[in-house]
Ligand SMILES: O=C1NC(=O)[C@@H](c2ccccc2)S1
């Protein structure tokens with residue numbers, strides 16, 4: 001097993017106290033996607049998302065990112081198709097970003113960094129009955145990754161951006177309803193890369209089928225600046241730390257192949 005301290009490249013994030021033993025550690029995420037080494041697989045289907053905005057419940061600051069959480073007690077907001085054999089339930093989405101627009105994403109494409117990355121987290125509701133169960137199983141989770149670039153203002157994102165000042169501090173939560181996460185997907189959901197990996201934060205379990213979209217979405221500089229106005233720290237702490245660079249360093253591919261749904 002690999003412990004995080006063995007990996008010099010890992011800057012132990014404040015939330016990652018002490019060495020962490022990663023199960024096996026040979027299918028960790030994120031990775032660099034080397035386009036010319038990805039393997040086209042004609043069996044890969046387009047993604048089929050069916051999200052019900054009514055299942056959107058709250059938005060909160062967990063001290064590492066901000067999460068928009070969905071009611072996942074029924075199959076109302078689901079993902080299927082793509083590389084997946086089963087139906088997966090949306091439980092939350094969140095982002096990772098940098099202190100500058102020069103970096104912030106977790107995955108890279110031919111070493112290219114993006115200023116931020118959206119993760120839509122789903123769990124296998126055909127096989128498991130809870131996220132907490134699925135997170136321990138190797139076909140338990142499916143995460144859609146979408147790269148963000150700075151450009152035009154994203155109208156659909158603005159409702160979320162407007163809610164952030166209310167959750168500046170770690171542990172704050174506000175009600176957040178009727179948000180359709182489909183508005184954050186790129187127009188092209190046919191072209192993606194997929195590989196087997198892990199959570200990118202503790203418990204780092206190797207239970208994720210990653211689906212990284214080829215097409216990015218655009219958000220404005222000002223919208224991204226509001227992400228950076230969030231804090232890692234709670235209201236009680238004397239020293240406030242701005243929530244930036246909440247991404248994990250890239251992990252060894254360990255012989256894995258990345259498949260592409262496009263040529
Ligand atoms: O895609 C990922 N991003 C994260 O922050 C990781 C995570 C960890 C626990 C729950 C949901 C997601 S896995």
Ligand SMILES: [Zn+2]
Nearest residue numbers: 095096119200
């Ligand atoms: Zn994430």
